Amino acid sequence: DTQLVVDCMVHEATGHSGEQGDEEMRAKGHSTARLATEFAESIGVRQLVLNHFSQRFLDDETYSKSGKDASKYSKVTSLLEEAKTVTTFKGTVQLSADLKVIPIVGNVEELPTK
Secondary structure (H helix, E strand, O other), X not given: OOOXXXXXXXXEOOEOOXXXXXXXXXXXXXXXXXXXXXXXXXXXXXXEEEEOOOOOEEOHHHHHHHOOOOOOOEEOHHHHHXXXXXOXXXXXXXXXXXXXXXXXXXXXXXXXOO
């Protein structure tokens, strides 16, 4: 069997396993950061970009300045931290953001010379 190798995968991570729960998110047709990373690991992804976060996840600066109820809001970086708990995933994980440019890490294996 040959394992599929994917240079870059963009995957939604609407929720957090510890806060919303994997099964609850699946039932709603969404993923958690952990589920997305486990899937990426299972198909040989080299670079995972998480996107489509719930509105309850705020960027760190907004979270710090907002004064919003911490029981209802979380830092978006908590999703990155959760993704990194999947220690079997050897690729890179990044969070998307509006207008953020993310270079794609391509397959850089040398081609055979003739």
